[in-house]
Amino acid sequence: MDQAPNIQTAIVRKACKGDAEAKAWLYRQYNKAMFNICLRMTGNRNDAEDILQDAFITAFHNLKQLKEAVQFGGWLKRIVVNECIRFSKKTVYWAEWEEEKNLYLPVEEPEWWKTVDFNIIHQEIKGLPDGCRQIFNLYVLEDYSHKAIAESLGITESTSKSQYHRARQLLKERIVKQLQIHG
């Protein structure tokens, strides 16, 4: 049980010295999780793959800066999310949504999501509109606070909150619709 961190430490050290096999091992270990983060953030495969590629290249080039080899996964995830945020800031026009704040207020609702297949949830998250999709992902799956999201994306905290509730509302509507159509 305790061997996994040791193995990863040894492999990170080898990768640090430029060992291609070690790098391949790290890629195999983390590529899927990181790709799905990118995919949910960007909404399309091409951009997700570009970001994933840049993130791994950045990670391998800066591997010597990683102090604890066992923390490679968390460190890589921060690089990936930061790349996604940088991409979002470049491609999403945020100013429009400032006007839409407080349109979606939080409401108490039954736990409708518990019976929904994860594949449907994953597909609908990817299909959310730009802006609210990134905020939903950062807040729900990456556990960013609205304050941190606001600072990262250069928007106000209230915009982050309103976009999150908009995303959540859209998600529910679309999933319910999916379930009505396909059962």
Add this chain to the structure above:
Amino acid sequence: MDELKKYLQNHKDELDLDDPGQVLWDNILQKTEPVKKGISLLMIIKWAAAACILVLAGMGIQQFTANKADSKSIQVRSEKRISTHVQENKPIANSQQPIAISVPKPTTNSQQPITVRPETRIFLHDIESSFTQVINLQRSRISNTPMYTETPDYFKDFTIEIRQMEKDEKLIKSDIAKRGMTDELLDHLINLYQQKLNTLKQLQIEMNKTNNRYKQSRGPVDSVKTYFLNI
């Protein structure tokens, strides 16, 4: 905490349903591999030059080592060649100066470490007796060759040379008795015997040439004037 958030965070791994393209890793690897420098012509030339220097240095060291070990014997051989050359080209009758035959002095002051091989002791007696037999044979041939012309003084240089060699032989033998047999002394002794044998052969040749010249120019030999060399 938001219940939806809590639920999705607890099942985050189950949302990882997509896989990246297969070529993605190739691109990453290509861009993160350290740049391999191609083997340039300059590199090949540098390595070839280094190899040549090493080979030459090796040959130099080998040559130096060989020269050091054989310096004494080479000295004897070269002097032998000089003396032989003198005998062949210089008319013996006109030779005023004795031919210098030098065997290196016993190396009592030599700073080189003396190595004694046990097998050289065993072969010393055999070598000595073998050379002595051949030398004595050559001596007897000379002593039994009648000379029809010139005088014994005509061949004086050869006699001096052989006497000098015999002195050197005694010196080397006494040195062997004092210090024991070494490779160096054995080399000196062998060279000396060879040199002695060569000198005797040269003397025989010169005697034959002198007799032939006399026969061709003067006709029948005068038995009264005939003499034998006591060498």
